[in-house]
Amino acid sequence: KTKITDPYRNSYFWLTPHPDQNCVVSAAARRAGDCLFWACLGNDGISVIRFPELRETTWPSFSPSGDEFLVISEGELRRNGYPRGPLHAKMRGLRESEDDNLGDFVYYADAGHALVTSLNYRLFLVDVENMEVEDEVVILGHEPQPAAELHPFRKDDRGLASDMVFMLPLPGAKFLSVHSEFREVPRADSDDRLLTWQLPTTL
Numbered sequence: 565k566t567k568i569t570d571p572y573r574n575s576y577f578w579l580t581p582h583p584d585q586n587c588v589v590s591a592a593a594r595r596a597g598d599c600l601f602w603a604c605l606g607n608d609g610i611s612v613i614r615f616p617e618l619r620e621t622t623w624p625s626f627s628p629s630g631d632e633f634l635v636i637s638e639g640e641l642r643r644n645g646y647p648r649g650p651l652h653a654k655m656r657g658l659r660e661s662e663d664d665n666l667g668d669f670v671y672y673a674d675a676g677h678a679l680v681t682s683l684n685y686r687l688f689l690v691d692v693e694n695m696e697v698e699d700e701v702v703i704l705g706h707e708p709q710p711a712a713e714l715h716p717f718r719k720d721d722r723g724l725a726s727d728m729v730f731m732l733p734l735p736g737a738k739f740l741s742v743h744s745e746f747r748e749v750p751r752a753d754s755d756d757r758l759l760t761w762q763l764p765t766t767l
Contacts, residue, residue, distance in 0.1 A: 583630035684725035
């Protein structure tokens with residue numbers, strides 16, 4: 565076993581697997597920031613290394629080979645080398661959606677593509693080599709709608725938004741997404757829906 569010093573004194577910790585059977589330890593403390601540690605099991609026990617230069621970051625998504633990872637950090641999509649860098653490429657914002665920005669989730673779809681969410685939970689397919697948005701991904705039955713119609717408390721929002729609130733990758737190149745009711749329905753009567761889906765085999 566090993567110990568990790570809490571970088572923010574009041575952090576939440578969670579674990580993410582790495583393709584080579586190492587582990588990622590993510591630490592987050594609301595307003596203080598977020599950071600990543602690599603935990604590796606070797607002959608001398610468990611070693612923990614903090615990855616530098618990332619604050620306010622999402623948890624990472626690793627390439628199929630495990631030698632690169634993607635995060636959204638401070639409004640940028642960043643592709644870094646694993647384990648110590650360097651920064652290979654980055655993409656600032658979403659030019660396809662000027663009234664929106666990069667959100668909280670990024671996941672590799674295959675070796676050359678990733679799915680990223682916007683702050684309004686729209687989905688975009690990104691070419692990770694060139695760090696460019698190729699297209700918007702729409703889940704049937706959960707197409708983006710005017711945010712003011714979807715969210716009653718955002719009457720002045722003229723952008724588009726999705727009812728998705730969370731997503732995770734699944735084995736077999738599939739994804740799980742959670743969709744919520746935002747309209748004027750009492751919370752006790754509203755339903756969250758879980759969907760599993762996958763991208764077309766030819767991207």
